[in-house]
Amino acid sequence: MKNIKSRELVSYNMTDKTGFVVTPWEVSGKIDYNNLIKQFGTVRINDVLIKRIEKHTGPAHFMLRRGMFFSHRDLNWLLDKYEKKEKFYLYTGRGPSGRMHLGHLMPFVFTKWLQDKFKAKLVIQMTDDEKFMFRQDLELEQTTNQALSDALDIIALGFKPKNTEILIDTFYSKTLYNNAIRVAKKITFSTIKAVFGFNNSTNIGSIFYTSFQAVPAFLESVRQGKNVPCLIPHGIDQDPHFRVSRDVMPKLGYYKPAAIHNVLMPGLKEGGKMSSSDPSSAIYTTDSAKEVKKKIGSAFSGGRDTVKEHREKGGNPDVDMSYQLLNFLFEPDDKKLKEIYESYKNGDMLSGELKAIAIEKVNSYLANHQKERVKAKKVLEKFLLRD
């Protein structure tokens, strides 16, 4: 089970290194994460760093062990600060453009672990303004409502209002704007054009937007009137925003935020990621047990064409989407996961059996999640920042 042993990057169907696109607004093709690390100039997370983290957290979260969080910026600096008793806060976010699926939950599950282990305050930015400006087909009312709906999914993961703030951009835009203009003054159109690939037909709201995503990375410093280190767990696709932010922060007298990057969760179909806009690629947090059964039933399998051939040659768990569901979210126990991996690989376990395990795990998880999601409605307001 190479992912676990070597902490190589999760490699689902990434052998084909032909064209892929990773920007904050588009992810397509088969992503080569090794290439992304080079392209973006981030740093691979290695065993030494994980050991250093474990000194503070105990055994690393499976997403760190298995390489779902595979890259970082300035994590050693952050730990230096932490070890000198300078506590950091966490900042992560969500772009509310469509229904939330399991791939969206993944980084929040990890962030919750970080929060618990480091007893860190967390700010979650929900960018309803961004999604409205970048997506011609969405009205502001839709993205704001989506943000409110997504907040329930996030709260359902067990966050508490005493150390977690949910910042929907349009609910907190006075504070955000009054700080964003300080960032914006330091960023030229040249920079934005180079980093995001914008052009003359880009709307001026989209051009300005990155200054809004920068603010939570120093918001706590503004509030406390002193520099507070910040760690941003985020999908590697959002790195361009924070690359720009990191350039600007020192010019405003703030620390550069540290970051830890996750891969994007593979979708149910061959290649590509879970995508809100493609229901057959994604399991939504509000899917019924029946829908989950049907989706996993049709998901891309690493099995052979016949039972006979499968028993003889074995299946391929690395490209099997049921296996990847267990790997990414639903089987935290490395030993059990390894048993499944090997049993499938040597042909003992059939695709139908692997699917049945995934269906059972996902449905049992979602049954609880959906119950918690309903309860979250009662406490939602306590999390929301409003100005």
Add this chain to the structure above:
Amino acid sequence: MKNIKSRELVSYNMTDKTGFVVTPWEVSGKIDYNNLIKQFGTVRINDVLIKRIEKHTGPAHFMLRRGMFFSHRDLNWLLDKYEKKEKFYLYTGRGPSGRMHLGHLMPFVFTKWLQDKFKAKLVIQMTDDEKFMFRQDLELEQTTNQALSDALDIIALGFKPKNTEILIDTFYSKTLYNNAIRVAKKITFSTIKAVFGFNNSTNIGSIFYTSFQAVPAFLESVRQGKNVPCLIPHGIDQDPHFRVSRDVMPKLGYYKPAAIHNVLMPGLKEGGKMSSSDPSSAIYTTDSAKEVKKKIGSAFSGGRDTVKEHREKGGNPDVDMSYQLLNFLFEPDDKKLKEIYESYKNGDMLSGELKAIAIEKVNSYLANHQKERVKAKKVLEKFLLRD
């Protein structure tokens, strides 16, 4: 006295039609207002239109009669609406980048007249964010403080909080931003580049900014939940902003705002306008009587080199800055102004005598203004919009 008789454009030293620049951020050279009308595509205010206004207001304000307000967009449409009992509101603004001078008061004096005559609600936007983003040398705290200081000068003109709102951008940025993003989504960088002459080195806050200046032009429609006509009295240099706004408003379902444009008040020196950054060109609202005396004493004069020559050939009131002070602000009585004009022109009145009249008028005006300005501190908060 050709300005009054023919309602020609105020022509102070505009015979030289060589290079001049008029943008919302730069005004330099000798402005050719006829040329600007063509360049910007606005409409000259003529006698027919003034008569139509006078049906509702009685005798036109001297700034309208004398051509200080010389150009417009959609004023006839606005009056059509008004005559069908669809009331309009007024929107004007101020960019708080430096000390306020008499040239800044001028449009507010006229706006007050419009407000009184049409019983219109008025929104005054003070763009502390703009000045911060466009001026490398200014901090946000400075422009916000300047806005608060300028608000006192505006209130001192006699505005009442019951029908006047002062909107300092950073005090009301939640409402502004949440509406500005709707505007911004409809404006491409191409448009902004063409209209404002921006380029790759422009900062992204400046690029976004025009969407903030657009919002007060439909704010009342947002609040009332129905379309409310809007008239914007403003310096012709701000026209590029509203040209863009007028394109976008119908796309959001709002009326295009109508506009009425003033020329920029001439400075005390030969050519050019009053400029905050050049103390010898401007009389500030807070100048002492002694400073005023000194400044007008040194102001550019249309007089001859010697008394003898002046008596023989007469002076030139059109280029005389003391005369222009009376023309622009301090001698509302056309008959009296005409007497001064002719007496100076035929050599009866000497430059010293003309300066003495201007000094007396300005100082008596400022004595009262400064008293009102102090009183304004007590009511300032009642005018301010905060969200």
